[in-house]
Amino acid sequence: MDRFISFDGAGIAYQVWGGPSPLPPVVLHHGFVVDATTNFVAPGVVAALVAAGRRVIAPDARGHGASDKPHDPDRYGEAVMARDLAGLLDTLGLDTVDLVGYSMGAVVAAVFASTDDRVRRLVLSGVGAGVVELGGLDTRAMPPQRSPRCCSPRRRRRSRRRRPHRSAGSPMPSVPTGPPWRRRCTRRTGPRSPWTGSPRPRSSSPGRTTPSPPVPRSSPARSPAHGGAW
Known part of the structure; x- marks a missing residue:
């Protein structure tokens, strides 16, 4: 794969197949997002042309394939790529x-x-x-994008009117946050005992709690049918 420097300093990669031919070379220009290999080599277009005795040349457009990818949007467009082709x-x-061209x-x-x-x-x-009748994008099939309704000036004015009025310096209203189950849990006072699951009583001394003693479980009655033992 070879490269050349275009008019604005961008490096454009291209490939050449086939030898000398009495017929003019065939130049293939790929489509958007892909490159020459995807559009013309993989489907067998290049191989068919070379087999017919043609010399084939296929560049990778700027921003595609192995060519340079400038960050400035003004360095793109069909007219700019046409200058790269020249x-x-x-x-x-x-x-x-x-x-x-595809x-x-x-x-x-x-x-x-x-x-x-x-x-x-x-x-x-x-x-x-x-592309011929309208000089580019067929706006009959794909009309220009309109601004979203949420971004229209009328929509923004109506959203401002719906906002509640709050005077300067007044505190913001306290709104409970989080899911309802979390808000319910905040009503409990103190940590829960690891033995019984009941809330621990508050201790008289600050920062210290008195754990509740474990509650013994009553043993189940023994069945006479098993001789008094389980």
């Missing part, structure tokens, strides 16, 4: 290519083909017609 062709000295890569390939005349043939897959 840098790849410049690095390899390619004048003509057949470009294939999903996110299809949008990148469309952006690149609209501004660069080195694309002989363009294949867009895994993307709808909205």
Whole structure:
């Protein structure tokens, strides 16, 4: 796997398969979240193209695979990745290519083909017609996200009106916390005796308690049928 430095200093990894061919190389651009190996090597796309005598080139888009992953959101987007694609062709000295894009890569390939005349043939897959008709995301199928109702200004104003009024300096009301069984347990006074389970009596001296004596258990009556013994 090779790398080149793109226009903004990000390192872009790419792979090359096949030898020289009279036909232009095939450049494969993968989709979102995955990389070239997942989209094109594992399903056998690269092997089929190489078997047909084509040279194949597949980059890992920035933020994916073995390429650099900048933390600045402004260094991402289809237009930025299209510039990475142009840098790849410049690095390899390619004048003509057949470009294939899948999903996110299809949008990148469309952006690149609209501004660069080195694309002989363009294949867009895994993307709808909205990428051409609307210039990007098909908002007819996926409308832009709206802000949640809980975050709307009207919702926030109504929640403020429902809050009880408390004057400055007045103490906060004491509200019992914890589950009911825990609140019931706090009503007991003093620790319980380990022998009888009853509360220990308070001692006259502070910090000391007098344990209750153990209560002897009465032995059960012996049965005459067993000779007076169990």
